[in-house]
Amino acid sequence: MSDVQKKTPAEILSSYDGRSLRIMEVCGTHTHEIFRLGIRKLLPPQVDLISGPGCPVCVTQVGFIDEAIWLAEHGATITTFGDLVRVPGTTGSLATARAAGGRVRVVYSPLDAVAYAREHADERVVFLSVGFETTVPAACLAVEQAKAEGLQNFSLLTANKTMPNAYAALRDSADVFLYPGHVHAITGTKLCEDLAAQGVSGVLAGFTAKELITALAVAVAKGAEGKPFFVNAYPRVVKPEGAPSAVALINKVMEPCDAEWRGLGVIEGSGLRLRGEYADVDARRVFQMPSIEGRANPACRCGEVLRGACKPSDCPLFGRGCTPQHAVGACMVSGEGACSAYYQYGGDLQ
Amino acid sequence: MSDKNSGHVTLAMGAGGKQTAELIERVFARRFDSPLLTADDAAVLDPPHGKMAMSTDGFIVSPAFFAGGNVGKLSICGTVNDLACMGARPLYLTCGFVIEEGYPLQKLEQIADSMATTAAEVGVTLVAGDTKVAGRGQVDGVFITTTGVGEVVEGVSPAGAKAAPGDAIIVTGDIGRHGCTILLERDDFGIEADVTSDCAPLWASVKAMLDVTHDIHVIRDATRGGVGTVLYEIAGQSNVGVRLDATVVPVDPAVGGVCRMLGLEPLYLACEGRLVVIAPRDVAPALVEALQACPYSVGAAIIGEVVDERPGWVVLNTEIGTQTLLPQPTGELLPRIC
């Protein structure tokens, strides 16, 4: 790689004159940090950064919010990450359910939801379990702890997702993937290596300015060569073996299922649900919930945005009917959503 | 007053009779004592010289007591600071209380103590008050509304529409401490940090600036919504761009740590003792020096400038030398985790 000899990561990016490259940052926190740090300004015009589907809020189907609202209306105390509160369901959000008298509490950790259940024995506490492999272990630990304590009033409403089959579904959407650092802190690097063997290139990226710029420089330098590759550019956190005890815990408590991703449709085996022996902490069973199907606003193009098939500003609702203050689609609600990032940071101008 | 009720506020104390008089005597009258505060129906006052500023604000904070203050101190600071932002020396205040039945009298006395201490420090006189008691559950503890009158220093007329390209932007200390303190006191997220509210009366700081120059374009106190919201308001009112240097905005390390933990932006955390000041660049260093000599603004710093480009927007110069927009305020602060 003599042509990049001695260049800094920023110089590699600014001096790039090779083929055009589509780089997809899979992770929503990457999207957020890239905008917050103004990193797009460092990229040459041939490099297109696409914001992928790695924001759990954005890919959560409308019906899940409807289910959570149904629970709030049927006596449950909803505990949730703050990210989900303003996400629109078919007709309302958890914020509107709260205003209407529903009990909705924002927690930092699923373990805090267990603590709340312990201290409020007269309430039936449901934790909204969204998130990818990074977040699932925390939810599983919460379940195990609630069971160990014999709590009868704690359950999960699950919409968890996993990345392997999503990568397969996305493989043609980009030339290089920036892999989500914290997912692979749990699952390790084997999948990324296997993907490289199948022709899918990627760089595992961290979240500081230096880590992101370095990962992008590697993506550009290696991507220019056109040969499939994988580089772990976040080795201080991601070990090749990941966190085996976390993976074991996930497999003990949850099992794979087909899952609907907003915008991507149903991806086989890309979801997680509680195993049969954990039925007593499965909110859908505990509350004998009916089957609830949500309806997204038909004009919303979140789905195409999530696939990188269009930019947020191509959506007819963007900035008109849909703003962070009054969001129609989940991509505008989440601080990590591509639409929100474009709107708030002036993405079209960057 | 029966012994049984001596420790708590009762509905009878708000009924206007003897027990109301006893409540006022025990809690308020002796602390707010002044020749202007009488038992008559209204205060009769000398008018200010020149122009008069007037402002009113309601104060509800949960919890009512927090590190660095309480709702009483807040109710004085809030209105005093609103007057100060117009270049007005605070003269008179009125206060209206709505108190929940059952509220401990001892706490009410602490609140009144803080109000008296803060008012005395500023040199503002409490001239009238009102007390109502609401049934249990109808209010949460104590709600206070204060209304203030001040005398505008002659020749001074700061306003949100007066920011001009070339002006410097000053903040009078590290930001977001009040919002962070309240967030920690509520203990919703199990986080502990040594953070104290910035709640403070700022007339002395404003006075010190006016002694340097009367040519100050904007003074705003960054309360709800924090410094970021205030800057967006000013950018809109003045139709100018705001350019902030993200690396020099003063943030207490622990406030920064809490924000990183919860994915929050310190620029949107509330302050109750911080001003955003916009003034011509050439006087800004002298203003900062004057502010730093005042006890509640020792951390004053220039954090940015007013520009022509991108009117209505706040642009941040980032740690890596790029520029990005400060996301616009979205209302309720929600932690970002997953």
Added chain:
Amino acid sequence: MCVGLSAKVVRIQDGTAIVDASGAKRDVSVALLDEVEPGDYVMVHAGIAIAKITDEDDHETDAVMEALYS
């Protein structure tokens, strides 16, 4: 997708650690990590430590670039 917080472990008790990020402290579970001691740095997500880490990124990014050149 997963906000991570790099924080220093200051105390450990029964599978729970108190971590410190610039003076902000919180209990987090360290049940998923093998060996953690006070003074270690961990990556925290949603109230659990997901990895033991080194706190600074200088050495890491230098090494990544070094590998790219070689």
